Amino acid sequence: MLTLKIAAARDGDVIIAGAGPAGAAAAAHLADAGFSVLLLDHQQFPRDKVCGDFVGPAALLELDNLGISGLPGYRQTNIIHEAALYLNGRHLITHTIPRVAGMPAHGRVIARKELDQWILERARAAGARVLENTRVQGFASDAGGVSVAVNGPAGPATLRAQALVGADGSSSVVARLLRGHTVPDRNRIIAMRAYMDGLPDTGNRCDLYFSDDTFPGYYWLFPTGPTSANVGIGMVRATLPRNEEHLRQLMLRLISSDPALRARLGDAQLRGPVTGWPLSTYDPALPCVGERVLLTGDAAGLINPLNGEGIQYAMLSGRWAAETLLAARARNDWSHASLLPYAQRVERELRFDMALARLIVQLIRNRHLTPVWLDALRIIVARARSDPAYADVTGGVLAGLVPARRVMGADILRKTALQALLSLAGMGARHLLRGRAHCVRLGLQTGTAAAGVALSMAANPRAALDWGLGVAGSALELGGGVAGALLQPGAQATPPAPAALAYRSRSIM
């Protein structure tokens, strides 16, 4: 009797907070599997979302599995075949999107207003009920279900379901309530973007730009069409020392002064405002499941902080959440323990990548060491220019296509170390050839620069300590991930080929 009474009082099997790629993909998969789904968003669709709009091959595969790649609008979107890197206005390398078996060898640039609408419509067509203009404000789980407090067009209400999926983005209410706090600054990236029209000829190439005075930020140009592009910049929030220039000013300055960006922009003009949005990065110490609750996409911090890519992780995690809920329904058990396989899956598939990216981000947020990190970038690029296999792996990792554990493979590490030695030897020889006086002067300059770094870090010991702890924590996390992977039964000493390691996509049906 009691069970029947509770079931009748339910508004759906699953409530999903947020109808971006994570929430709408989860809704589509769940509805396909016969779940009664309520998909809530506080905005009205079609809605814009601040983004670079680059949709990588893994995300394209997810879209394909949902049947979205067959839409006429989708087929008209701009295909990207290659990516180029620039440093201080000079071209470093251009490389084609690496080919990984089972995945498209290209990306696309798709305006989020369209992309998110297509996924939402796919969920609706599968049977999900979509409630727009409805903000999720809180939730509470109990033995019989989860109650979700919402504020919609009809005013405040409480909805009931068996489980709640938090897909409400990087400032997620569901994540904040589950974790008990907001995202700390060190896990935040801020990014801005604008659209520009009137470019000479955008081609099918995405550009990433680095420079001494913007590092650890980077900026991009992603062509949205033959003469238009999405141009933007992303920056770790807690740099040491803090970056005093406002990101918007910095972006406008780069648009008008960076030689490489200028060359591609020609006389292009801004269309609409320069708009920003925060991203939150993955922290394995924080839970992504609870009693009757799972976090997906940006709400779970599933962003690759190296390239800012999050659409593929949003769609993947939406599918993984749906698969876990399918198993939970079969057991009629929606407890934390029953949902834990989802968290384990996120860890298994992404933790290593996120840990490596996190360590790199922790390292580079110390701007005192920018010359060292940019030299490291030059070394990697120098090797990539002469070694296509190496370029496929390192470029694939940057594109979020090849799992990051591939760059920790012995072969890649050996090649990078060798290239570093060659570069150092070349540099040393060039200095030696310039005579003893030059070498003494160089030694003094290097010593002065090192002392300057030490002094400025000593001037802000708290920030320096925070940075050191952040690096140590990320290194331990990565080390733990490597050890865990090696200790797993059947772990391979030599990483398999990229194709076998690529995030495999499976429909839940």
Ligand SMILES: Cc1cc2nc3c(=O)[nH]c(=O)nc-3n(C[C@H](O)[C@H](O)[C@H](O)COP(=O)(O)OP(=O)(O)OC[C@H]3O[C@@H](n4cnc5c(N)ncnc54)[C@H](O)[C@@H]3O)c2cc1C
């Ligand atoms: C400037 C910038 C550039 C980026 N560039 C790229 C890129 O080129 N490629 C890439 O792959 N990724 C990029 N990203 C990251 C990407 O935008 C996100 O990873 C992606 O949108 C995550 O999808 P999601 O569904 O998890 O969250 P979102 O897309 O943020 O969707 C969350 C949804 O939840 C809704 N919502 C929020 N709070 C509530 C609430 N309380 N109640 C109800 N609804 C709520 C929102 O209205 C929104 O519709 C970029 C991000 C930024 C900021």
